[in-house]
Amino acid sequence: MASLFTPNSQTYDLPDPLPLDGGQSLEGVRIAFETYGALNDARDNAILICHATTGDQYVASPHPITGKPGWWSKMVGPGKPIDTDRFYVICPNVLGSCMGTTGPGSLAPDGQPYGLRFPVITIRDMVRAHMALLDHLGVERLYAVVGGSMGGMQALSLSIHWPERVARVLLLATTAVMPVQNIAFQEVGRQAIMADPDWQGGAYYGSGRAPDAGLAVARMAAHITYLSEETLSEKFGRRLQDRDAKSFGFGADFQVESYLRYQGSSFTGRFDANSYLYITRAMSYFDVVDERFGPGHNARLSEAFAGVTARFCVVSFDTDWLYPTAESRKIAHAVNAAGAPVSFMELAAPFGHDSFLLDVPALDRVITGFLSR
Amino acid sequence: MASLFTPNSQTYDLPDPLPLDGGQSLEGVRIAFETYGALNDARDNAILICHATTGDQYVASPHPITGKPGWWSKMVGPGKPIDTDRFYVICPNVLGSCMGTTGPGSLAPDGQPYGLRFPVITIRDMVRAHMALLDHLGVERLYAVVGGSMGGMQALSLSIHWPERVARVLLLATTAVMPVQNIAFQEVGRQAIMADPDWQGGAYYGSGRAPDAGLAVARMAAHITYLSEETLSEKFGRRLQDRDAKSFGFGADFQVESYLRYQGSSFTGRFDANSYLYITRAMSYFDVVDERFGPGHNARLSEAFAGVTARFCVVSFDTDWLYPTAESRKIAHAVNAAGAPVSFMELAAPFGHDSFLLDVPALDRVITGFLSR
Incomplete structure (x- = not known):
């Protein structure tokens, strides 16, 4: 399977077709992933990190295209909150993406790109x-699954559908159901x-x-x-x-305009537009109760957590208006109602939704504490 | 001067070139406008209504393209809060727009569209x-100027630069300085x-x-x-x-997606893309203190209101996140600090920024009261 980009990551080719919620199954799936640290003999120190919409497996390694440090290198590494001296950290590129895992830019069985x-x-x-x-890596039960934003959606989904395979679930700036405003913004992008x-x-x-x-316009929005x-x-x-004065033209007069243009144009060098379509579509569909009970159900969020035994930690940020605290609170209440242990906190941070990726010392302490026992 | 659309409105061709803030002047400007009611003998019952970004002069008349009722017909008419039995209401299409007033779709002096x-x-x-x-219509001093959103910016600008020409200023869901987040959203549209x-x-x-x-994508965003x-x-x-279930495709599965696509595509039938560029550019530049003191000034908002004698009424809406209450409060404080009378209120309404256009009975009462004396 080819991919738009050729990663320098490890890869694993699934021996069997992958069944999909849409009813089809996908043959020849390749997963590109990075690992850090070592799996211990008890095989009980693995942490799965799930990346966000346009993230990738380079959580703590330099990005092969941009050369920038890994997107969470402040959080993952020796002696860091997710301590690779202690934990075996796995970060796969998600299905549908473009950094080595099979996606729309990969070759289909007929040898042409999907x-x-x-x-x-x-x-x-x-x-x-x-x-x-995880099966391939010999990890039966995760010490923890960790994810922010769309990564949190994956962590939630894992905790509910494979409850026996995870001991701790750390959810950052995420939601159990994609809010309609975000469905709307993502539709604009598509x-x-x-x-x-x-x-x-x-x-x-x-x-x-x-x-x-x-794609640049989608990214800017x-x-x-x-x-x-x-x-x-x-x-x-x-x-x-x-410049000292307005140009009375349509150039990027304001710094914020210049910044957005740069964000848009630089994004196109590292991301595939079709992957953007597929991944945002997956997010718009996300409703963890739906996932568990099927469409047309009448179940409550707490019922989706029935049988879940992991410990949860749910973190929101007070300036995040994309996945506001109310969404995290719903998750925490539902986990609690289902009888699983959960701690929930809203952290103060000025950076909006991106706070989970940025320098928020309180988050480091929360993560260190949650993973310590 | 031609325009993209041929309006059924009255028009006025400016006899002199219009000087512009950018340093140029514009020849042959045509203004398309609607009026309602009659100017009284004292010529003191005129109300100027300034429309918003993609609004037009059809404030209380059917739109010639869409056939829909005027955009504020609930507010303007005989016996309505802006009572055309009592007031002479003038609503011009703004410069740069596309409903008959000169804009980028009009013919330049060389006979080609600008x-x-x-x-x-x-x-x-x-x-x-x-x-x-107003000069042409014989209105020396307005009973009131009224505007929501970009209309409010015009009303503010008028009150500061032509203070002797208005007795009352009614500002709805607006701002004295374009907030950076809105600059950003409008840049995406452009x-x-x-x-x-x-x-x-x-x-x-x-x-x-x-x-x-x-243009449809810009409108959707x-x-x-x-x-x-x-x-x-x-x-x-x-x-x-x-549909009963997700399609697992990229059609408009969700109602909100279908609605946004409709909003985008129907907009293109009644609005000119270049006008959208020019009007949003004007908004991004808007800073009423800048307008008064020039770039690089160090003045406070209250100083911009020095010499202003009109009575102000400033209204915001609690769910408006585009021009939130904080922006209106700044205006009210500054007017007050400058010694002009001002009343300020935040109304509860569920509709967000569009609340000023929709059914909010409390707004009707505020407007009726403010215009009554």
Whole structure:
């Protein structure tokens, strides 16, 4: 299986087709992943880290395209809150993505890239691939599963559908059900991509053209939702970019405009537009109660946690308006109602949704504490 | 001067070039406008209504393209809060727009459409055109100027730069300085338009192609910011559109997706993409203190109101996250500090920023009361 990018990660080729929630099954799935630390003899020190929408397996290794440090290198490493001297850390690239794991840019069995022939997947499908990887790595029961944002959705899904395989669940800035406002923002992003003529119905691989303009717009719109008004005001305010006065034109007069353009254009160098479609579609579909009881059910969130035995830690951030504290509180209440141990806290941090990725010392303490016993 | 649309409104052709904040002046400006009621003999019963970003002069008349009732027909008419039996109501299409007033789709003196040759304008430039119209109509001093959102920016600008010409200023869901988050959202919209190959550098008039896809994406992104999470949840939730189960495809599975696509595509039938660029650019530039003291000033908002004698009424809505109450409060405090009379209230309404356009009985009472004496 090819991928848009050739990772320098380890890979694992699933021997069997992967069954999917959509009813199909996917042959020849490859999973690209990074590991840190070593699995102990008892095989009980493994932590699975699930990445967010446009994240990847390079949680604590330099990114092979951008050269930047891993996206959570402040959190994962020797002596860090997720201590690789103690834990065996596994971070797979999710199904549908583009950093080595099979996705729409991979070759289908007919030797041509899938494009839109790739099946629409769900968060649970991503977790199915993770579980196959854990089987391969000899990890029967995780010490913990950890995830922020879409990573938290995977962690939730794992805890509910494979309850015997995890002892601790750490959820950051996430939700049990995708809120409608986020469905709306992600639809805008997908429409921006699909409106780009270079998208070519998704069959752009090898054409020399890709929907970079549309993908950049999608990224810009999403990026605003990751930040707080507070961050935007402090970081940029209404300051002008490299000029003393307004240009009376359509260039990037304001620093925030220049910043967004950069975020948009640099993103297209490391991410595949079709992967963006599939992954945001999976998120819009995410409803963990639905996943457990099927569509048309009448169940409550707490019922979805029936039989779950892991300990939970749920963390939200006060400036996160994408997955606000209310969503985390619902999870905590439901876990509690289902009789599983849960601690819940809202942390103060100025960075909006992105707080879980940034420098929030209180988060380091929470994670260290939760994983310590 | 031609315009993208031929309005059935009254028009006024400015005899003199209109000076602009950007330093240029614009020849042959036409203003399309609607009036309701009659100017009394004392000429002291005129109310100027300033429309919002994508609004128009059809405040209480059917829209000539969509056939829908005027955008504020619940508020303006005989016996309504803005009572046309008593008041002479004037609503001009703003400079830069596309419903008959000169904008980028109009013909330049060389007989070709302006396109991007149209000068970048400001909110104060829009108000300059309004003042020329008032001169023409024989209105020396307005009974009131009224505006919501970008209309409120115009009303503020008028009250500060032409203080002798208005007795009452009614500001709804607006701001004295464009917040950075909104600059960011509007930049995304402009990038979506400019990324559309059919935009053709703005010279698409007469080409048979227009950047409808980009404009639709811009509208979709903006539309989300006009609504509250509460409205989205109540109106759509995660309900599916005309289907019992998820399609596992990229169609509009969710009602909110279908609604947004409709909002985007229907918008392109009544609005010009270049006008969208120019009007949002004017908004991003808006800072009423800047307007008064020029760039690089060190003045406070209250200083901008020095010499202003009108009575102010400032209204915000509790679910408006685009121009939140804090922005209105700043205006009210500054007016008060400058010694002008001001009343300020935050109204409870579930509809987000759009509340000023929708059915909020408390708003009717506030407006009736404020205009009564």
